[in-house]
Amino acid sequence: MEEWLYIQTEVYPALLKGFWVSLELILPSAICGLVIGILVGVLRVYGSRPVMAAANAYVALFRGIPLVVQLFIWYFGLPYIGIYLSPFTAAVLGFALCSGAYHSEYIRGALLSIKRGQMLAAQSLGFHKVQMIFSIILPQAIRLALPGCGNEIIYLIKYSSLAYMITCIELTGQGKILASNSFKYTEVFLMIGACYLVMTSVAALILGRLEDRLRLPGFEHHRI
Amino acid sequence: MPGSLIAIGDALPYLLRGSLVTLIVVIGAMGLGLVLGVPLAVGQVYGHPALRRVIAVYVWFFRGIPLLVLLFLFYFGLCTALDINLSAFAVAIVVLGLISSAYQSQIFRGAILSLPEGQFKAARALGMSDLKAISVIILPQAIRLSVPGWSNEYSILLKDSAVTYALGVAEIMARAHFVATRTYQQLPLYFAAGVIFLILTWVGTKGLRLLEEKVRIPGYSTHGL
Amino acid sequence: MMPAPILRIENISKRYGKKDVLQGASLEVNKGDLKILIGPSGAGKSTLLQCINFLVKPDEGRIWLDEQEVHYAHKRDLYAYRQKVGMIFQDFNLFDHLNALENVRIGMVKVKGMGKAEAGERAVMELERVGLGDHMQQYPAQLSGGQKQRVSIARALAMDPKVLLLDEPTSALDPELIGEVHAVIRDLGNNGMTMIMATHQIGFARSLASEIIFMEDGRILERGTPDKIFNHAENARTRGFCSKITELYGER
Numbered sequence A: 001m002e003e004w005l006y007i008q009t010e011v012y013p014a015l016l017k018g019f020w021v022s023l024e025l026i027l028p029s030a031i032c033g034l035v036i037g038i039l040v041g042v043l044r045v046y047g048s049r050p051v052m053a054a055a056n057a058y059v060a061l062f063r064g065i066p067l068v069v070q071l072f073i074w075y076f077g078l079p080y081i082g083i084y085l086s087p088f089t090a091a092v093l094g095f096a097l098c099s100g101a102y103h104s105e106y107i108r109g110a111l112l113s114i115k116r117g118q119m120l121a122a123q124s125l126g127f128h129k130v131q132m133i134f135s136i137i138l139p140q141a142i143r144l145a146l147p148g149c150g151n152e153i154i155y156l157i158k159y160s161s162l163a164y165m166i167t168c169i170e171l172t173g174q175g176k177i178l179a180s181n182s183f184k185y186t187e188v189f190l191m192i193g194a195c196y197l198v199m200t201s202v203a204a205l206i207l208g209r210l211e212d213r214l215r216l217p218g219f220e221h222h223r224i
Numbered sequence B: 001m002p003g004s005l006i007a008i009g010d011a012l013p014y015l016l017r018g019s020l021v022t023l024i025v026v027i028g029a030m031g032l033g034l035v036l037g038v039p040l041a042v043g044q045v046y047g048h049p050a051l052r053r054v055i056a057v058y059v060w061f062f063r064g065i066p067l068l069v070l071l072f073l074f075y076f077g078l079c080t081a082l083d084i085n086l087s088a089f090a091v092a093i094v095v096l097g098l099i100s101s102a103y104q105s106q107i108f109r110g111a112i113l114s115l116p117e118g119q120f121k122a123a124r125a126l127g128m129s130d131l132k133a134i135s136v137i138i139l140p141q142a143i144r145l146s147v148p149g150w151s152n153e154y155s156i157l158l159k160d161s162a163v164t165y166a167l168g169v170a171e172i173m174a175r176a177h178f179v180a181t182r183t184y185q186q187l188p189l190y191f192a193a194g195v196i197f198l199i200l201t202w203v204g205t206k207g208l209r210l211l212e213e214k215v216r217i218p219g220y221s222t223h224g225l
Numbered sequence C: 001m002m003p004a005p006i007l008r009i010e011n012i013s014k015r016y017g018k019k020d021v022l023q024g025a026s027l028e029v030n031k032g033d034l035k036i037l038i039g040p041s042g043a044g045k046s047t048l049l050q051c052i053n054f055l056v057k058p059d060e061g062r063i064w065l066d067e068q069e070v071h072y073a074h075k076r077d078l079y080a081y082r083q084k085v086g087m088i089f090q091d092f093n094l095f096d097h098l099n100a101l102e103n104v105r106i107g108m109v110k111v112k113g114m115g116k117a118e119a120g121e122r123a124v125m126e127l128e129r130v131g132l133g134d135h136m137q138q139y140p141a142q143l144s145g146g147q148k149q150r151v152s153i154a155r156a157l158a159m160d161p162k163v164l165l166l167d168e169p170t171s172a173l174d175p176e177l178i179g180e181v182h183a184v185i186r187d188l189g190n191n192g193m194t195m196i197m198a199t200h201q202i203g204f205a206r207s208l209a210s211e212i213i214f215m216e217d218g219r220i221l222e223r224g225t226p227d228k229i230f231n232h233a234e235n236a237r238t239r240g241f242c243s244k245i246t247e248l249y250g251e252r
């Protein structure tokens, strides 16, 4: 009885609060990350030489350095040069920039795998470069890149837990506080784990649906 | 600026000892992931349906929960509850290894499934038992096909190992943070940590590329998988 | 008295879902025979050959090798039996991670338990026999189709099979490479190897077959000497198929 009361009055509200913070972290990060990824991916394939080099450097840096280190740089490091970010802002900035770098890899791969004939045909119809990229190339590339980008979003859901390490109290942080107060580490972290499992599974389901919705003959992916 | 360079220079030996810890964690986790991942993959492809179900749940569990949560669960939760006395360092290897086994099993599984069915048939036609066909014909090919995925797994583990700082494992990140908070040279030190990770990633993937070359079979592409 | 057949197949049937792919096929093969299976694509030739060494499990039917019935549910018997019945596939199925020599050697080492050195010597011999003495270190991807098929024949021969099953061994080959594989098979026949072979190569079948077996829709419709099947077939379907195939593949 006492247990139940504890769950109702302490655990449930705390987890719910943490869950909302997690969602608030994940959604903008995912959207910004995708936008960055698409832009950078396009620049890495169709940009001028210096632009291409800059984009490649960005990706190498943000994929090569652990996300924890990046978050620490944004939150604990920037004050060194007089820039102060809230934990939440630093987390979203870190997530978006990092996942953007990963997304761009898939976008780039997809763009490169589109046959030259597609572009020749568009050019022969009088498309200019930007038109061609947006109305012929990207619609094909996004379908090819979707499984990879989808995976990236699932990674993002899991990595959002790292916001706890720069003191942004989301789901994992709430769990840590609850567990330290009650000493019920196993139970609490199993519950937290279950929350993440639900989030990642639901995301996988939605992404699978989206893939089905966008499916065209010839663009199938063989899921293994 | 010189102040920051001096801080990095002073901390460098200390940070480099941290990269040794990082590497041990990564190599340990990769080894554990390999040892568990291969049988998991074989079980998931060729096993009894009930076994396949169990393995699928295992993979779903370890791929669906954040590393940080699993670290807390194992270190503060399970180790205490089950009265197992493991250091943070050991827990880090075990948890990263279990997660990696789930991912590695999917790499191997994909590789096994990508082999033409005729390979198995031809092995059987020679009179091999299924177990022998898997160990002599299927796995040697699947493992070669898995090397690129493996090199990817290395760089993921390397970056993930920085999270074990949360348990107090004295790896690169923990040491950088320790020095940073004492010298107030945060940005330079985190940057230095980042550069060390970049170098380790680069060296490791180069090494695995060499391995890939070494086990490569003429005309047998491991790319484009 | 006739000698007992080396391989006897009785009433083999196989269904996939609702489709009867094989409907009671029976066959007796004597030592040194070369039986040739012909018939349109989808007739069930591959399925029959794969049923013979149980790569496909027949739903019904019995098989005897040297008058011993094969009990395929008994694993040990099955593996021993498969060693004695070699199989050549249309698409070779060489082990891609092993070079030619290792491909031929692996069955002897891993299945028969021979020593590596001894197996290696035998592998060299078999490869030389099929004219590949100079290509022993090459990997499958470095060999032409005809060379691959000859390695796969050497791999089967190294197991000392009593019967060889060949499933369209030249169908995946460019026309100019067919001859080298046919030469090896012809040689085997002259040396008394017992073989069952599915093929569309009418010229080859006509000159070497001890019996031609015409299959359609999972049934053996007619069988007889090449002369009978190609010139005096009783069944209208056989005649139709033979004239079509002769037109396509010509007299070679």
Ligand SMILES: Nc1ncnc2c1ncn2[C@@H]1O[C@H](COP(=O)(O)OP(=O)(O)O)[C@@H](O)[C@H]1O
Pocket: C016, C021, C039, C040, C041, C042, C043, C044, C045, C046, C047, C048
């Ligand atoms: N694994 C299978 N599942 C379902 N149908 C099959 C399978 N294998 C073969 N078949 C069907 O059996 C029939 C005979 O095939 P096959 O033995 O390959 O003929 P052939 O070798 O004479 O061309 C075909 O109609 C084919 O579609």
Ligand SMILES: [Mg+2]
Pocket: C045, C046, C047, C167, C168
């Ligand atoms: Mg066939």
